[in-house]
Amino acid sequence: MGDVANSSAATPVLEQEALDHVWIHTTEWIRLAEQDGLHVFDHAHGSTLVDIHGNEYIDGISGLWVVNAGHGRQEIGDAMAEQAGKLAYASSASYTTVPAVQLANKLASILPGDLNRIYFCSGGSEAVESAIKIAKQVQAMRGFPKRYKVIARRGSYHGMTMGALSLTASRNETYFGPFVYGVYHTPSPNHYRNDFGLEGEAGDIMCANYVEQEIINQGPETVAAVIGEPISSANGLHVPSPKYWQRLREICDKHGVLLIMDEVINGFGRTGKMFATEHFDMQPDMITMAKGLSSGYAPIAGVAVSDRVFDVFKDKKEVALGHLLTFGGQAVACAAALKNLEIFEREGLVQQSAEKGDYVYERLEGLRSHPTVGDVRGLGLFCAVELVQNKDTKAKWAKESGFTSKVDERINKKGMLTRTWDVLHVAPPLTTSKEELDRIVQIIDESLTETEAEYADQIGK
Numbered sequence: 001m002g003d004v005a006n007s008s009a010a011t012p013v014l015e016q017e018a019l020d021h022v023w024i025h026t027t028e029w030i031r032l033a034e035q036d037g038l039h040v041f042d043h044a045h046g047s048t049l050v051d052i053h054g055n056e057y058i059d060g061i062s063g064l065w066v067v068n069a070g071h072g073r074q075e076i077g078d079a080m081a082e083q084a085g086k087l088a089y090a091s092s093a094s095y096t097t098v099p100a101v102q103l104a105n106k107l108a109s110i111l112p113g114d115l116n117r118i119y120f121c122s123g124g125s126e127a128v129e130s131a132i133k134i135a136k137q138v139q140a141m142r143g144f145p146k147r148y149k150v151i152a153r154r155g156s157y158h159g160m161t162m163g164a165l166s167l168t169a170s171r172n173e174t175y176f177g178p179f180v181y182g183v184y185h186t187p188s189p190n191h192y193r194n195d196f197g198l199e200g201e202a203g204d205i206m207c208a209n210y211v212e213q214e215i216i217n218q219g220p221e222t223v224a225a226v227i228g229e230p231i232s233s234a235n236g237l238h239v240p241s242p243k244y245w246q247r248l249r250e251i252c253d254k255h256g257v258l259l260i261m262d263e264v265i266n267g268f269g270r271t272g273k274m275f276a277t278e279h280f281d282m283q284p285d286m287i288t289m290a291k292g293l294s295s296g297y298a299p300i301a302g303v304a305v306s307d308r309v310f311d312v313f314k315d316k317k318e319v320a321l322g323h324l325l326t327f328g329g330q331a332v333a334c335a336a337a338l339k340n341l342e343i344f345e346r347e348g349l350v351q352q353s354a355e356k357g358d359y360v361y362e363r364l365e366g367l368r369s370h371p372t373v374g375d376v377r378g379l380g381l382f383c384a385v386e387l388v389q390n391k392d393t394k395a396k397w398a399k400e401s402g403f404t405s406k407v408d409e410r411i412n413k414k415g416m417l418t419r420t421w422d423v424l425h426v427a428p429p430l431t432t433s434k435e436e437l438d439r440i441v442q443i444i445d446e447s448l449t450e451t452e453a454e455y456a457d458q459i460g461k
């Protein structure tokens with residue numbers, strides 16, 4: 001397979017304008033400007049993105065775990081256009097709209113258990129902020145105004161606004177402290193490098209018990225909520241045993257703490273179930289969702305809240321939630337999400353994710369013969385390949401070695417998009433064909449082989 005040729009026939013003006021005016025979120029400007037890192041995409045279909053030069057890239061990570069239904073769905077665009085022509089917006093403070101009601105109703109029917117009340121937002125960070133505020137207000141309204149603390153897991157990712165970042169903030173942030181007061185971090189399930197040196201389920205249960213210990217240390221009367229992704233992508237995609245989440249449920253119930261599962265990445269078929277929570281046979285008090293809710297066709301997110309949690313607002317009729325987001329439940333975004341979920345049902349996308357996930361996982365297992373592949377993990381079309389310098393010691397590649405970014409660059413040159421840090425992610429749209437999955441594995445395989453040849457003298461050190 002040939003590398004993507006940069007046929008600079010198309011307009012370099014647009015690229016210059018991008019470099020001059022677009023703040024691409026977390027990529028160093030110099031990398032974009034001097035290292036061939038800038039891509040300006042023009043259109044897309046299925047699992048393929050096409051840049052302004054006509055170069056095609058297979059989307060190995062669905063944008064950012066977003067485009068679950070695949071690119072180029074004209075019918076979602078049509079539904080949005082129709083809604084925009086009819087009614088785009090009504091105040092989210094006091095009113096709602098037909099598509100918002102229909103979407104909330106649909107979500108209540110597919111969410112686990114009695115998560116029947118939806119608070120709409122625009123993005124994942126907002127959903128997390130909202131869930132934390134709901135938890136604090138509900139605790140106060142139940143008679144526990146001192147319950148303000150939140151326990152998150154080290155290495156997790158919950159977003160970038162200050163509250164969400166404070167939950168994320170276990171990762172040595174340099175510039176943004178001090179963080180929101182009262183957030184504490186505990187170990188996260190990890191079957192490859194468990195914090196307690198324990199194998200499998202025993203390590204998971206120890207992580208859950210550690211949360212209980214943290215609650216006791218803080219004083220249960222001060223803790224509002226525990227939050228975690230069912231399967232944390234940021235933390236390396238370790239799939240915990242169901243006992244982990246069941247144990248956390250028991251612990252939270254015992255201490256009067258609310259349990260929030262952050263399904264911003266996991267939700268909407270990514271793991272082979274509609275919600276990853278379903279793998280664990282338990283129900284949280286709240287689920288945060290975003291990304292796959294509209295497959296990226298519109299910025300929409302939400303917090304699903306259980307009846308038991310919402311009931312306090314029925315009991316104390318004079319009190320409303322002190323939280324308003326202008327664009328929460330915007331009608332055009334709701335129309336996009338509704339059409340997206342209709343496609344999910346019509347095409348059996350959740351089932352496709354489960355089946356294709358099994359297929360690609362088996363193919364990825366074949367990469368273990370590489371001297372730098374330490375582990376392969378996954379569930380549904382949510383897979384990860386962990387890269388190490390030394391398989392025996394599980395030593396990671398130092399960032400300065402440049403190994404993982406070289407792998408990523410090669411993958412990119414061969415016409416595929418993903419993210420490669422310690423973990424290389426494989427999470428294409430749920431519609432990706434088996435031939436495309438084969439191509440994804442082949443590109444990773446070749447990129448590893450070539451980079452390993454370049455770093456031969458450092459491997460195993």
Ligand SMILES: Cc1ncc(COP(=O)(O)O)c(C=O)c1O
Nearest residue numbers: 123124125157158159262264265
């Ligand atoms: C688990 C999780 N929660 C929250 C967020 C924040 O979402 P957003 O970037 O839409 O604000 C993300 C983003 O990747 C996420 O992975």
